[in-house]
Each structure stands twice: as structure tokens, then as C-alpha cells.
Amino acid sequence: MNVLARRETLLVVLLALFIGLGAVLSPYFLDGTNFADLTDQLMERAIMALPLTLVIVAGEIDLSVESMLGLSSALLGLTYGWGVPLWAGIPLVLAVGALGGLLNGLLVTRAGLPSLVVTLGTLALFRGLAYVVLGPRAVSRWPAGFNAFGFGDVPGTLVPWPFVVFAVLAAVFAFVLHRTWIGRQLYATGKNPQAARFSGIRVARLKTALFVLSGALSALAGVILTARLASARADNGQGFVLDVVTAVLLGGVSIFGGEGSIAGVVLAVFAIGVLRNALTLADVTPDVQSTAVGALLIVSVAGPGIVRRIRSAWSDREVWT
Amino acid sequence: MAGRAMASSVDRAAGSGVERTLAVVGRLREFGILVALAGVVVAVSLLTPRFLSLDNLGEVLLSISLIAIAATGQTVVVLTRNVDLSVGSMVGLVAFVTGDLLKQHALGVPEAVLAGCAAGLALGAVNGLVVTAGRVPAIVATLGTLNVYRGLVFFIAGGTEVSAIDLPPGYLGIATARVVGIPVLILCAAAVAGVVAYWLRSSRTGRSIYAIGSNPAAAEAIGIPSQRLVFAAFAVSGLLCGVAGVLWGARFGTVNAFAASGLELQVIAAVVVGGVNIFGGSGSVLGAMLGAILLGTIDNSLTLLHLSQFWLQAIDGAVILLAVGADAAIRGYVQRALRAQGRR
Numbered sequence: 001m002n003v004l005a006r007r008e009t010l011l012v013v014l015l016a017l018f019i020g021l022g023a024v025l026s027p028y029f030l031d032g033t034n035f036a037d038l039t040d041q042l043m044e045r046a047i048m049a050l051p052l053t054l055v056i057v058a059g060e061i062d063l064s065v066e067s068m069l070g071l072s073s074a075l076l077g078l079t080y081g082w083g084v085p086l087w088a089g090i091p092l093v094l095a096v097g098a099l100g101g102l103l104n105g106l107l108v109t110r111a112g113l114p115s116l117v118v119t120l121g122t123l124a125l126f127r128g129l130a131y132v133v134l135g136p137r138a139v140s141r142w143p144a145g146f147n148a149f150g151f152g153d154v155p156g157t158l159v160p161w162p163f164v165v166f167a168v169l170a171a172v173f174a175f176v177l178h179r180t181w182i183g184r185q186l187y188a189t190g191k192n193p194q195a196a197r198f199s200g201i202r203v204a205r206l207k208t209a210l211f212v213l214s215g216a217l218s219a220l221a222g223v224i225l226t227a228r229l230a231s232a233r234a235d236n237g238q239g240f241v242l243d244v245v246t247a248v249l250l251g252g253v254s255i256f257g258g259e260g261s262i263a264g265v266v267l268a269v270f271a272i273g274v275l276r277n278a279l280t281l282a283d284v285t286p287d288v289q290s291t292a293v294g295a296l297l298i299v300s301v302a303g304p305g306i307v308r309r310i311r312s313a314w315s316d317r318e319v320w321t
Numbered sequence: 322m323a324g325r326a327m328a329s330s331v332d333r334a335a336g337s338g339v340e341r342t343l344a345v346v347g348r349l350r351e352f353g354i355l356v357a358l359a360g361v362v363v364a365v366s367l368l369t370p371r372f373l374s375l376d377n378l379g380e381v382l383l384s385i386s387l388i389a390i391a392a393t394g395q396t397v398v399v400l401t402r403n404v405d406l407s408v409g410s411m412v413g414l415v416a417f418v419t420g421d422l423l424k425q426h427a428l429g430v431p432e433a434v435l436a437g438c439a440a441g442l443a444l445g446a447v448n449g450l451v452v453t454a455g456r457v458p459a460i461v462a463t464l465g466t467l468n469v470y471r472g473l474v475f476f477i478a479g480g481t482e483v484s485a486i487d488l489p490p491g492y493l494g495i496a497t498a499r500v501v502g503i504p505v506l507i508l509c510a511a512a513v514a515g516v517v518a519y520w521l522r523s524s525r526t527g528r529s530i531y532a533i534g535s536n537p538a539a540a541e542a543i544g545i546p547s548q549r550l551v552f553a554a555f556a557v558s559g560l561l562c563g564v565a566g567v568l569w570g571a572r573f574g575t576v577n578a579f580a581a582s583g584l585e586l587q588v589i590a591a592v593v594v595g596g597v598n599i600f601g602g603s604g605s606v607l608g609a610m611l612g613a614i615l616l617g618t619i620d621n622s623l624t625l626l627h628l629s630q631f632w633l634q635a636i637d638g639a640v641i642l643l644a645v646g647a648d649a650a651i652r653g654y655v656q657r658a659l660r661a662q663g664r665r
Contacts, residue, residue: 061460107642107646111646111649111650112649112653113645113646113649114599114600116404116460116599117593117599117641117645118642118645120586120589120590120593120641121590121638121639121641121642121645122638122642123586123638124586124590124634124635124637124638124641125634125635125637125638125639125641125642126638127634127635127638128631128632128633128634128635128636128637128638129635131631131634131635132629132631132632132635135629135631234631242464242467242468245464246464246465246468249461249464255458255460255461256458285475287471287472287475287578288472288475288476289472290468290469290471290472290475291468291469291471291472291473291476292472293468294464294465294466294467294468294469294472295465295469297461297464297465297468298451298455298457298461298462298465298466298469301455301457301458301461301462302451302455302456302457302462305455305456306455
């Protein structure tokens with residue numbers, strides 16, 4: 001495809017535009033610490049966007065990610081409160097995340113239910129379980145090392161630790177999606193599940209694995225958010241799913257499956273983060289910022305098609321005159 | 322089409338009672354949910370006799386009346402193989418704007434109610450335009466407008482809220498008024514559902530809406546103006562969210578910028594639990610209403626049984642999964658049985 005017509009190019013331009021906007025709006029914007037803070041706050045959503053990209057490329061969707069984040073945070077708080085050490089508690093909540101993902105995956109692939117409906121159900125179920133587990137309490141006494149992981153930086157730099165986790169994951173995801181047979185199977189499955197199955201791809205198993213991965217990484221995001229806020233609460237991450245899905249779709253992943261790239265999604269995550277940060281520095285409240293994010297999503301999806309149609313209408317006219 | 326032909330062959334065969342029952346169940350999608358509802362009602366009324374009191378049943382219906390109105394519009398949209406995620410934001414925006422207009426004494430009550438409904442229609446029309454003219458998939462478009470509309474409420478509200486003392490009694494009275502002993506809110510919901518159900522079932526446009534969702538290519542081929550009807554479906558959803566928004570302000574009195582956020586999940590849950598196929602083409606307003614009633618009944622029973630509110634959301638989620646799973650299982654069973662019947 002033409003480099004100029006690629007989604008990634010558009011996103012780089014957008015990102016540059018938003019950075020420029022931020023610089024104009026506030027003198028504090030172009031500060032290193034501001035960028036570090038901005039990045040730190042994005043990481044849970046960024047990590048959840050990676051497996052969701054694969055899920056959507058394969059033609060499914062997972063709306064339950066934010067609730068799994070909440071359940072993982074609540075469970076970690078509960079077990080730590082019981083005296084279970086973190087080295088045991090963290091693997092435990094990751095396993096619960098994988099199990100929740102397995103439930104999604106089996107309902108979609110074995111019971112044949114639409115993933116939109118299944119994960120809408122588990123969106124309520126997992127959040128409900130989070131409240132059942134922890135109630136309205138907050139667990140806020142954590143070991144210093146755990147907190148340092150959440151909002152500390154790699155020594156001698158401004159790079160927050162969660163970013164390191166995200167960067168490694170993003171590299172692995174990009175490699176798997178774009179350079180391996182697994183990635184090619186994912187695109188094939190998303191483009192045409194029937195044809196993929198007939199050509200020997202184990203579609204059901206592949207999709208189940210994706211949901212498991214999505215559950216486990218959402219649980220990891222829950223651990224990171226708990227560390228960053230130094231607080232385990234059942235309502236942690238409420239509302240994240242909109243930002244995550246918006247980032248994936250803004251990143252050029254087709255909601256119908258079979259299209260999209262990790263690079264696009266990573267750029268989109270940062271474009272949204274920078275836009276929100278710039279608006280925050282300009283005293284726009286987060287809720288009002290959502291208007292800009294929503295409009296951005298619609299324009300980015302509708303825009304290219306509309307431009308193409310105007311252009312083709314224009315060239316048709318030239319043919320006729 | 323094939324399914325219907327098979328069903329009628331079963332009628333003609335009129336074999337054992339089981340087969341006849343299967344034929345009825347196969348056609349009546351609402352049957353499964355009716356059984357589930359009956360099960361819940363019997364179980365809860367055995368546990369607490371208070372459940373079956375008229376007052377309590379009225380309370381259940383009242384608590385779901387606004388969800389039911391929005392779910393009626395959602396049903397129309399889902400039938401066309403689309404989805405409207407922006408309903409919560411539309412209800413919230415209309416509720417706040419209507420309340421604010423009355424608070425500022427900008428309009429009288431009837432005018433403000435009309436303005437609220439018109440605002441809903443306009444918001445729905447924007448959704449419809451983005452989906453049809455902008456060719457943006459519905460889930461993406463309405464996820465976008467969910468954010469845009471909610472942001473607008475916060476922008477307009479700017480930290481203020483509308484409380485009951487700011488509102489004229491004529492407006493708040495809508496929520497407490499009763500006609501022949503039945504709350505007006507319930508009557509509104511029933512009227513909206515009845516009109517839309519009749520329209521979908523019996524009008525040419527209604528049948529075309531089913532056709533679009535059932536087989537878009539075929540619908541296009543026989544000359545159904547799909548794009549125009551999809552636009553209309555989103556406009557209807559917006560208008561009904563406008564109605565629900567106007568009533569929301571009257572019912573709760575206090576409206577802040579968070580009003581009705583997350584309502585979309587309850588509305589879509591009602592529609593899906595009610596057996597409306599998320600991929601369009603089948604389901605009914607009656608089913609969606611039963612779905613809303615089932616979810617409302619469960620919420621109400623949890624309160625009556627003094628179960629912790631924290632279980633509420635978990636059980637709602639489990640009910641969605643069970644209802645959809647059971648629906649799929651029953652449909653699969655019926656189809657297999659009918660196919661076996663056809664072979665014989």
C-alpha cells in the first residue's frame with residue numbers, strides 16, 4: 001500500500017499534531033517528567049490493547065478486559081490481606097485471569113455464542129465477582145518494592161517500570177503477529193473463518209488461546225494498576241474498555257477482523273494519551289476529553305472512505321466532461 | 322426460510338406431543354425466557370411471599386420502564402444487524418438538557434418535553450448518518466458517539482447538577498402520576514413497546530427491517546432501501562432514548578452529568594436475554610420486554626432476599642450467559658429434531 005495512505009502514517013501525523021498542540025497549550029507539556037507520567041498512566045490500557053488487537057484481528061471481541069482487571073486487583077488485595085506473599089499472589093491472579101479468559105473462549109468457540117454477548121456477560125460477571133471478593137474496601141498497605149514497581153522509574157532514567165513490561169510485550173506481540181505462522185493464521189481466521197478451518201487452521205483452539213491470553217494480560221494490568229495506585233479496589237479500571245477498544249480501532253484494526261498492526265495500535269494508544277494529557281494541561285476535564293477521543297475515532301474510520309469517494313466522484317466527472 | 326418450511330411439515334405430520342411442542346417452541350423464541358421468568362417467579366415467591374404482592378410487582382415494572390423504552394429502540398437497531406452503544410449517553414444528555422431548560426425557565430413543561438424528545442431524535446440521526454453516509458461500522462460509530470455525547474453532558478453541566486427543587490411540579494408529576502391506578506411510566510413503556518411491536522410485525526417497513534438483518538444482500542437485491550432503513554432504525558433508537566431521558570429527569574429529580582451512564586449494558590442485556598439475535602434478523606420487542614422484566618425481577622428478588630448488592634452484578638452477568646447459552650442450546654436441539662423429522 002502507498003506509504004501516505006497507511007494508517008500508521010496518519011497516526012504519526014496525528015501524534016505530532018497533538019504534541020504540537022500540547023506544547024502550544026502548556027509550557028509544562030514538553031517536559032520529560034510530564035512524558036514519563038503520561039506514559040505511566042497509559043500502561044495498563046496499553047497492555048490490554050495488545051491481546052485485544054489479536055482478538056479483533058481474529059474476528060472476535062473481548063469487552064470483559066476491564067472487569068478482569070478489577071477482579072485481579074480485588075483478588076490480589078484479598079490474598080495479600082490474608083498474608084499470602086506477592087510472589088505467590090501475583091501468579092495466582094494471573095492464573096485466575098487465564099481461567100476467566102478460558103471461560104470466554106469456551107463459550108465462544110465450543111458453545112458457539114457471539115463473543116460480543118459472551119464478553120458483555122462476563123463484563124458484568126467479573127466486575128460483580130470483584131465486588132463479592134473485596135466489597136467496598138480498599139487494600140492500601142503494600143510492600144515498598146511493589147509500589148516502586150508501579151510508579152518508580154528504571155534507575156537513572158525517566159522510564160517507568162510498567163513501560164518496560166509493555167515494551168517487551170509489544171515487541172513479542174508484533175513479532176508473533178507479523179513474522180510468524182501464528183500471525184498469518186490469525187489474519188486468515190479473521191478474513192474468512194470457514195476457509196481458515198478448511199485449510200487446516202484449528203480456529204477454535206486458536207481463538208480460545210487468544211481469550212486466555214487476553215484474560216491473563218488483563219489480570220497483569222490489574223496487578224500493575226494496583227501497584228501504581230497503591231490500592232486494590234473492586235472498581236479499579238472501570239470504564240477502561242472504551243479507551244482500549246477505541247485505541248485498537250483507531251490503530252487501524254478492522255472491527256470485522258483480518259486487518260491491523262501492532263505498530264498502529266501502539267501509536268494510537270500514545271496518540272490518545274498525548275491528546276488527553278495536552279487537554280488536561282489546558283484544564284479540560286477527563287470527561288469532556290472523551291468528546292475529542294470519540295470524535296477522533298469516528299473521523300479516523302470514516303475519513304479515509306469519504307476522501308476516497310470524493311476523489312472518485314471527482315475523477316468520474318473529469319471523465320464525463 | 323428453510324426453517325419455516327420444515328416447521329410447517331412438522332405441523333402437517335402432527336406426530337407425537339413432543340414433536341408438536343418442538344414445532345411451537347421453534348417458532349416462539351420467547352418461550353425459553355418465559356420459562357426462565359416463571360422459574361424465577363415461583364422460586365422467589367416460595368422464599369418470600371412478599372414478592373407476589375401487587376405493590377412489589379408494580380415496583381419491578383416501574384424500575385425497568387425506562388430501560389424497556391430504550392430497549393425497544395435497541396431492538397429495532399439490532400434487528401438490522403447493527404448495535405447502538407450510545408443509548409446511555411443519549412438518555413443522560415437528554416435528561417440533563419431537559420432538566421436544565423426547565424431549571425433556567427427557558428421553556429414550559431410541554432415544550433421542554435418536546436425539546437428533549439427532539440434532541441434524542443437528532444442524536445440518533447447523527448448515529449444513523451455516521452453509520453450510513455460515513456460507512457462506519459455501527460459498533461465503532463456508536464462507541465464514538467457514546468464518548469462524544471457523554472463528554473457533551475459534562476461540557477454543558479460544567480460541574481452543576483439539576484435537583485428536584487429546581488424542577489416544576491408539572492414535570493416531576495409525570496413520574497408520580499397514575500392512570501386507573503397504573504403509573505404513567507409503565508403505561509408509557511407499554512405504549513411504546515406495543516406501537517413498535519405492531520409496526521415491526523405488521524408494516525411493510527417493519528418486515529423490511531427483519532429482511533435487512535436476516536440477509537442484507539438479498540434485501541438489497543429485492544429493492545429494499547437498506548441504508549435509509551438503517552438510518553431510520555438509529556433515529557428511532559435516538560427518539561426513544563429521548564423519551565426515556567425526559568422521563569429519567571422526571572423520575573429521579575436529581576440529574577448530574579453521570580446520569581444513565583452504563584445504561585447501555587442493561588439495555589443490550591435485556592435485548593439479548595430476550596432472544597433478539599445479535600446478528601440481526603430475528604427476535605421481537607415482546608422478547609426484549611420479557612428480557613428486561615426477567616433482569617428486573619432478579620434484581621428485585623435479590624433485594625427482597627436481603628442478598629448483598631455486591632452479588633447483583635455478578636448474577637446479572639451469569640444470567641446473560643445462561644440465557645444466551647440456553648437459547649442457543651434449545652435452538653440447536655429444535656433444529657436437529659426438525660432436520661431428523663424432515664429426513665424421515
